[in-house]
Amino acid sequence: MKRLLLGNEALAHGAINAGISGVYAYPGTPSTEITEYIQKSKIAKSLGIHATWSVNEKTAMEAALGMSYSGKRAMVVMKHVGLNVASDVFMNMAVSGVNGGLVVVVADDPSMHSSQNEQDSRFYGKFAMVPILEPSNQQEAYNVMHYAFDLSEELKLPILVRMVTRLSHSRAGIILKERRAQNGIQLPVDTNRFALIPLNAKKQFEKLVSKKGILVESSEKSTYNKLSLSNDKSLGIIACGIAYNYIMENISEDKDFFSILKISQYPLPKEKIKELYNHCDKIVVIEEGYPIVEELIHNYFDENDKIKGKLSGDLPLTGELTPNSVGKAIGFYSNNPDEIPSIVTGRPPQLCEGCAHADLFNAINELIPEIGNKKVFGDIGCYALGALPPYNTINTLIDMGASITMAKGAADAGLENVIAVIGDSTFTHSGMTGLLDAVYENTPMTVVISDNSAIAMTGTQESTAVGRLKNICLGIGVDPEHLITMIPLKKNHDKNVNILRKELQYKGVSVIISERACVRLSRTQKEDIKLKIASLN
Amino acid sequence: MKYNLILSGVGGQGILTIAAILDTATLNQDLYVKQSEVHGMSQRGGAVQSHVRISDSEIYSDLIPQGKADMILSVEPMELLRYLPYLKNKGWLITDSHPFINTNDYPNKNDLYKQITSHPNHIIINATEIAKKLGNSKAANMVLLGAASSLIPLSEESILAAIKKLFEKKSERIINLNIEAFQSGKKLAKEYTDFVY
Numbered sequence: 001m002k003r004l005l006l007g008n009e010a011l012a013h014g015a016i017n018a019g020i021s022g023v024y025a026y027p028g029t030p031s032t033e034i035t036e037y038i039q040k041s042k043i044a045k046s047l048g049i050h051a052t053w054s055v056n057e058k059t060a061m062e063a064a065l066g067m068s069y070s071g072k073r074a075m076v077v078m079k080h081v082g083l084n085v086a087s088d089v090f091m092n093m094a095v096s097g098v099n100g101g102l103v104v105v106v107a108d109d110p111s112m113h114s115s116q117n118e119q120d121s122r123f124y125g126k127f128a129m130v131p132i133l134e135p136s137n138q139q140e141a142y143n144v145m146h147y148a149f150d151l152s153e154e155l156k157l158p159i160l161v162r163m164v165t166r167l168s169h170s171r172a173g174i175i176l177k178e179r180r181a182q183n184g185i186q187l188p189v190d191t192n193r194f195a196l197i198p199l200n201a202k203k204q205f206e207k208l209v210s211k212k213g214i215l216v217e218s219s220e221k222s223t224y225n226k227l228s229l230s231n232d233k234s235l236g237i238i239a240c241g242i243a244y245n246y247i248m249e250n251i252s253e254d255k256d257f258f259s260i261l262k263i264s265q266y267p268l269p270k271e272k273i274k275e276l277y278n279h280c281d282k283i284v285v286i287e288e289g290y291p292i293v294e295e296l297i298h299n300y301f302d303e304n305d306k307i308k309g310k311l312s313g314d315l316p317l318t319g320e321l322t323p324n325s326v327g328k329a330i331g332f333y334s335n336n337p338d339e340i341p342s343i344v345t346g347r348p349p350q351l352c353e354g355c356a357h358a359d360l361f362n363a364i365n366e367l368i369p370e371i372g373n374k375k376v377f378g379d380i381g382c383y384a385l386g387a388l389p390p391y392n393t394i395n396t397l398i399d400m401g402a403s404i405t406m407a408k409g410a411a412d413a414g415l416e417n418v419i420a421v422i423g424d425s426t427f428t429h430s431g432m433t434g435l436l437d438a439v440y441e442n443t444p445m446t447v448v449i450s451d452n453s454a455i456a457m458t459g460t461q462e463s464t465a466v467g468r469l470k471n472i473c474l475g476i477g478v479d480p481e482h483l484i485t486m487i488p489l490k491k492n493h494d495k496n497v498n499i500l501r502k503e504l505q506y507k508g509v510s511v512i513i514s515e516r517a518c519v520r521l522s523r524t525q526k527e528d529i530k531l532k533i534a535s536l537n
Numbered sequence: 538m539k540y541n542l543i544l545s546g547v548g549g550q551g552i553l554t555i556a557a558i559l560d561t562a563t564l565n566q567d568l569y570v571k572q573s574e575v576h577g578m579s580q581r582g583g584a585v586q587s588h589v590r591i592s593d594s595e596i597y598s599d600l601i602p603q604g605k606a607d608m609i610l611s612v613e614p615m616e617l618l619r620y621l622p623y624l625k626n627k628g629w630l631i632t633d634s635h636p637f638i639n640t641n642d643y644p645n646k647n648d649l650y651k652q653i654t655s656h657p658n659h660i661i662i663n664a665t666e667i668a669k670k671l672g673n674s675k676a677a678n679m680v681l682l683g684a685a686s687s688l689i690p691l692s693e694e695s696i697l698a699a700i701k702k703l704f705e706k707k708s709e710r711i712i713n714l715n716i717e718a719f720q721s722g723k724k725l726a727k728e729y730t731d732f733v734y
Contacts, residue, residue: 004560029578033576113575114578166599167599170571170572171570171571172569172571172572242599246598337623338624340621341621343644345615345644349581351581352582457578458577
């Protein structure tokens, strides 16, 4: 029987069966379940596959590269904005190349269901000049992993696999195949290519650029890029990744009447595109994310209005594709659907009942009349909900760790009483280095680490910060007199307001650890955390 | 055969449990299924939905197109109406009458019922109340699944088998409670439709 799996789980299972020796990742919606699946997999455990969370996406990708250097297959997983964090190693490992197969899985979040932007990771793939695979459905997400590792080992390049929210978070029945063995340790024949001093880097970069032809050829003959031409020449469709499903949803009953090029491997198969272009009077490009393919194709054939898509206004430039928007773009008009009745009101997400962040916000809010508005710099996590009513405490949310560094910049500008609010895991992900900046100059600012002992937003994964926050802060050089712990509870409200007030008056760096476990942690998780803290202190 | 169903509610109300049961029951019958769900921020007390698609041939889109849902099954009355654009002409609306109020501007519940009953095919039952009487208000989702079951093209045996499978690690009492909740929902839906139609 078929196995019912989320797109993310299908991909994870594909990676196990493709013979990985490790997955490295930091949680982030919509990518989290990939790593979780491997963590929970009994087979993965029995095979000794590494699956512990990393501190951030950059450390994850570097560790994966280290595993690949040793000859074994490694996968690294993140959400789209995580690739910004890991972009340094991503760009450079394209130059060095890999040894054991290395696959970078990035889940994009068009429509920003749980993100700050809808950046399209295919740009990164193009930027780094590596092949990109973009599965269109759950079965392909499973199948593509074996192929991705083969391709990586054949080309000695990292491969980018791009997922999108709707594929990551949708279930289907999957047919599983056999598992192959892991690689043994086998060091690179030539380690010079991993030592990117200019002398070596120049050679490697030449090599990377010269691989372009091989990469395109691989795309041309790839079974993941499928061209079917019909006798009707009025319309040719280019459908990338999940867009193929939305097209098929609209035309499945008369698919033989349409010429379609399905694309799931990049760089683009130029010959196949030319064939479709020459065969049809009009081309519609359907792609999830930015109009990257549409733009490239415009370049192939000079600007002309034969090519339609997002740039021509036939599809919206923002938000994810839907079966309806795709149908409309190829001229299928459906009846106007019912509208949402006007009495239906919004229901934004909110902090859980009893959440420690809420008590922290109440304490900060009490001080706002004294310290002035708009001085609280926030960060990524559940506490970002503090930007919404009823709290309206948080004023900024940009990227992982920016609370501390933005607060520092504001303090440098002369703003007084600045506060940074950051979660425990976000702090270890990207806050520690910023804190050192502040400590180095003893910047007058107050950092509140809202420590709930979990990566709560993505489903209470284990936080590397557990039991280590105080020592990290002391190690960075925070004055022990101004490293304070408080327990965010209603009954401690007045006491906590006083702690905050006192530290705000101090003209240097204060760190307040606001410490209470996430209410969503299970009893077992709480026990584990207690044991961990006891073993570390 | 193609059947499109939207499940709706508030994060934490158990729509993914209904989805999981439908998925398993569908695969039990060797049919195709696709089921999308919401993970991440909205799960924290926000509006959530799941698209469940059942078919005897390959399913392409993970999302149901607007105007193509055969049923919206909701564990909360306002959340039902949020997905009306997806409802097919003469599709079914099935919901718990019990509102989940976690916002300041939640509408008057009678206005919600009025909106729902203005559609030709609807079933409104107080699933939360029934589940509470059976011993656990959390089983409201099973009451609703029961209420919807006779309209969904899956056999009762395979749905019941899926419920047992899902709760297999729980106690006998929990399994029976959920099955009882399912049966009560089914019975009430019949009474409701017999009365209204």
